[in-house]
Every structure is written in C-alpha cells, then in structure tokens.
Amino acid sequence: MEGKQISAAVIKRLPRYFRYLQDLQKENVERISSEELSRRMGVTASQIRQDLNNFGGFGQQGYGYNVEYLKTEIGRILGLDKTHNMIIIGGGNLGKALAGYAKFENRGFVLKGIFDNNPALIGTKIRDVSVMSIEHLEEFLAEQPVSIATLAIPTQDAQQIANRLVACGIRAIWNFAHVDLVVPEHVYVENMNLIESLMQLSYRLNKDH
Amino acid sequence: MEGKQISAAVIKRLPRYFRYLQDLQKENVERISSEELSRRMGVTASQIRQDLNNFGGFGQQGYGYNVEYLKTEIGRILGLDKTHNMIIIGGGNLGKALAGYAKFENRGFVLKGIFDNNPALIGTKIRDVSVMSIEHLEEFLAEQPVSIATLAIPTQDAQQIANRLVACGIRAIWNFAHVDLVVPEHVYVENMNLIESLMQLSYRLNKDH
Structure with a gap:
C-alpha cells in the first residue's frame, strides 16, 4: 500500500469480500469471475473491480480471480495474518x-x-x-x-x-x-x-x- | 413523509441526532443553531441542514432549532413514539x-x-x-x-x-x-x-x- 487513501466505504466492504472468498474456498472453487462474485454478493461487478483496484487489482483479464490468492491478500490487507x-x-x-x-x-x-x-x-x-x-x-x-x-x-x-x-x-x-x-x-x-x-x-x- | 426516498446514510445519522438532542435537553438547552450543533457533533452545518431538509427542515432562519420539538420529531420519524x-x-x-x-x-x-x-x-x-x-x-x-x-x-x-x-x-x-x-x-x-x-x-x- 503506497500511502493511498482508501475510503471508509471500501474498508467496510473488505471483510465481506473475505467472508465470501472463504466460503468459495470451502466449496473448492479455485477461480471466480468478477461477474459471478458480483452475482453472489449482490453488488455490481464494476464495484468489485473498483474496490479491488484500490489494492492493485488481483484479477487477470478474462481469467477472473484466484480465490485462495485473493482471500490471502485481502486477509493480509485486513491484518488477519497477525495476532x-x-x-x-x-x-x-x-x-x-x-x-x-x-x-x-x-x-x-x-x-x-x-x-x-x-x-x-x-x-x-x-x-x-x-x-x-x-x-x-x-x-x-x-x-x-x-x-x-x-x-x-x-x-x-x-x-x-x-x-x-x-x-x-x-x-x-x-x-x-x-x-x-x-x-x-x-x-x-x-x-x-x-x-x-x-x-x-x-x-x-x-x-x- | 410524502413517499420521498431517504438515503440509507441519512437514516443512519438520525439516531445520532436524536442522541445529541436528548443530551442537549438534559442540559436544559432550548434552542440551538445548526452551527453550534455542527460543532458538537463534528459534522458540517450544511450537512445538518441538508439531512433535516429531507423531513421538511424544522429550523427557522436566524433562530436555530427548537431542541425539544426537533427531538420529538426525529423520535417520531424513527418510530420511537411507538412500541x-x-x-x-x-x-x-x-x-x-x-x-x-x-x-x-x-x-x-x-x-x-x-x-x-x-x-x-x-x-x-x-x-x-x-x-x-x-x-x-x-x-x-x-x-x-x-x-x-x-x-x-x-x-x-x-x-x-x-x-x-x-x-x-x-x-x-x-x-x-x-x-x-x-x-x-x-x-x-x-x-x-x-x-x-x-x-x-x-x-x-x-x-x-
């Protein structure tokens, strides 16, 4: 994080992303498109892309998101890798x-x-x-x-x-x-x-x- | 309320107005300007005026808000006059x-x-x-x-x-x-x-x- 100011609204949404990614992992889903994630979470795909772009994106055009990687990264942003x-x-x-x-x-x-x-x-x-x-x-x-x-x-x-x-x-x-x-x-x-x-x-x- | 759509952000702020007005009432404050209320609540006076305008205003130019009246009205909007x-x-x-x-x-x-x-x-x-x-x-x-x-x-x-x-x-x-x-x-x-x-x-x- 290069000192960029992340809005409170985005921060508030991060734990929810984390939760959905955790559930996907339990279902053994390895990749997910922003469209499919958007359908599950009831937010627009563009909002998801915008939110995640605050932290560098994580997605690959046409390939969607790697569930485990994205979950780990969001967990790290949230400080969940620490005690x-x-x-x-x-x-x-x-x-x-x-x-x-x-x-x-x-x-x-x-x-x-x-x-x-x-x-x-x-x-x-x-x-x-x-x-x-x-x-x-x-x-x-x-x-x-x-x-x-x-x-x-x-x-x-x-x-x-x-x-x-x-x-x-x-x-x-x-x-x-x-x-x-x-x-x-x-x-x-x-x-x-x-x-x-x-x-x-x-x-x-x-x-x- | 004439069917106007009030934003979730405004609704979220109403209980806080109610709380501050209740505290003012305990201090026997009868009238308060939007500027003074803004100073206490740490939000801009213009936000307070905008928020309250959603419900018809309540204030009188130059006289500020009647604390008891405004508290009662916000309580009513919040449904706190009912069980x-x-x-x-x-x-x-x-x-x-x-x-x-x-x-x-x-x-x-x-x-x-x-x-x-x-x-x-x-x-x-x-x-x-x-x-x-x-x-x-x-x-x-x-x-x-x-x-x-x-x-x-x-x-x-x-x-x-x-x-x-x-x-x-x-x-x-x-x-x-x-x-x-x-x-x-x-x-x-x-x-x-x-x-x-x-x-x-x-x-x-x-x-x-």
Whole structure:
C-alpha cells in the first residue's frame, strides 16, 4: 500500500469480500469471475473491480480471480495474518458475551484480560480469562502488549476509561458504549451502537404505515 | 413523509441526532443553531441542514432549532413514539446479553420471548422472559404481535430460522449471525457483524506499520 487513501466505504466492504472468498474456498472453487462474485454478493461487478483496484487489482483479464490468492491478500490487507491482543473493559452481560465469542480467536484476536470495577466480578474467570480490577489497568498494559480495547461499560464511564486507555498507548477502541468518544487522531474507534442499530429497524417499520 | 426516498446514510445519522438532542435537553438547552450543533457533533452545518431538509427542515432562519420539538420529531420519524415487540432467537451468551440490555425497553423495544433449541436453556428465565423451545416459534408468533426478531444464533442456522420468521410475517430482523440473509423485499435486515467490525480495527492498526 503506497500511502493511498482508501475510503471508509471500501474498508467496510473488505471483510465481506473475505467472508465470501472463504466460503468459495470451502466449496473448492479455485477461480471466480468478477461477474459471478458480483452475482453472489449482490453488488455490481464494476464495484468489485473498483474496490479491488484500490489494492492493485488481483484479477487477470478474462481469467477472473484466484480465490485462495485473493482471500490471502485481502486477509493480509485486513491484518488477519497477525495476532492482535485484546482486552475487554466491563465484565457484565455484554462483556461476558464478547469474551465468550470464540470466533474472534480464530481470526487472531486474542483476549488477554477483562477489567471491571465490581468487586463481585473481580477474581472470577470468563472462559480462561480472569476479571481484574480496573485499578490495575495501567499496570497490566505496561506489561502486556495490547492493541485493541473493547468498551462494554455504561455510557457515563466510557470517555474517562478511553482517556486512560489512550494514555497507556492503546490505538484501537471497539466501543459498545452509547457515546462518541473524543480521542487523538492516531487512535481508531469502531462504534457498535446497539440501540442506534435497532432504531434503524424501527424507522423502516414506521415508514411502512 | 410524502413517499420521498431517504438515503440509507441519512437514516443512519438520525439516531445520532436524536442522541445529541436528548443530551442537549438534559442540559436544559432550548434552542440551538445548526452551527453550534455542527460543532458538537463534528459534522458540517450544511450537512445538518441538508439531512433535516429531507423531513421538511424544522429550523427557522436566524433562530436555530427548537431542541425539544426537533427531538420529538426525529423520535417520531424513527418510530420511537411507538412500541415494538421483539423476540430473540438464541439464549446463549449473546442472546442473554441482548435480553439483559434494559436500555432497549426505555426506547420502546419490548422483549416478548426468547427461543432456543438447547433443552438445558428451555424453561429458564432471562430477566422476566422465558426461554421457549424453537419448536414453538410459529405458535407463539401466531398469538403475539411481534415486529422485530433478533438472531443471536450460529451462522449455519440463521437462514433457515429467517425463513421461518418471514413465513410468520416478521418484517424486521436484527441479525448478529455472520451471514447475509436472503429475505423478501418487504423484510428489513440490520446486520450487526461483530467480527467484521473488529476486522476494520485490525485493518487500521495494520495500515500504520
């Protein structure tokens, strides 16, 4: 990648390409044309060609894409060939659910710790991972290389915890709190706003009446 | 709404307007200019005016927006003045976390039932809601008006369950399974793809190296 700015929309689509290519591989498909991939994915073939051209193309005119090669390359672009250490802040229902989501580890996202401020949770284990006191956050991050922090905590605590994470050098926050975090430019926030997602469904239901 | 087609991007932004207006109301702010709202939300004032013009404007030249009125109107557009009955398919960790998320009820999303195929879960309760056998899904939906079904089940089961839900008249699916559901045009699917969201963070971390 030669420093070219890739649009957020393209980045958002990459994991979907990865998923379809993975499925094709399971079906033992070795090559696929952009037309056939387009039919499967429900997007235009021209969009696929444009998206992939951002990264140099990968296709050969008239031969289509080599499924394994393209999957590997997109995986590399997505950083899935590396391991990312992750922590979860918040050991409540949502934190527990996220900690138990084994699929993450299959993709290289390795859970290293869970933090909470509830004494009843501290010391318990979720899968093999201990819930630690949030007071030990800085200490832990000084010793463990962690790149992704998941916020599964109430809205009112999220910004303050984000500040502490950023001060510890965390560069990626997966935010389930219902708030827009203010962070320095070098820190990435990916918001998973459950209630706003539900509101979009309710908008669409409402519109029909 | 006079049948005008509102873009998905605008719809996606509406819940965020709603949230900021709600916060302003808590701060007892009665009026706000598009410039001040733009500063708070980190979008341009012209985008705010354009977005709101899709629904008739709401603002008065030189006076800005009436916070309470605008919040109420956006809430109405989002269907938040109504109650939406909801069920969750899947009583595992994620289903439990979603069932326990009380914020949904405050916004009018009322959980009516949880379904699973695991005998160990059937008959248990999550909050006040019973986990029922998935075999009774059709029966339940014939008796209870439900508009939103949440899928918190493994990928391989999702399409088949979606088919059953659609056959029962469900028009909105909140999908946490890692698959693109095929549904008729009148059914809305809102995808919450956890792993693809994480992959976007990993892309951004990867790009920095």
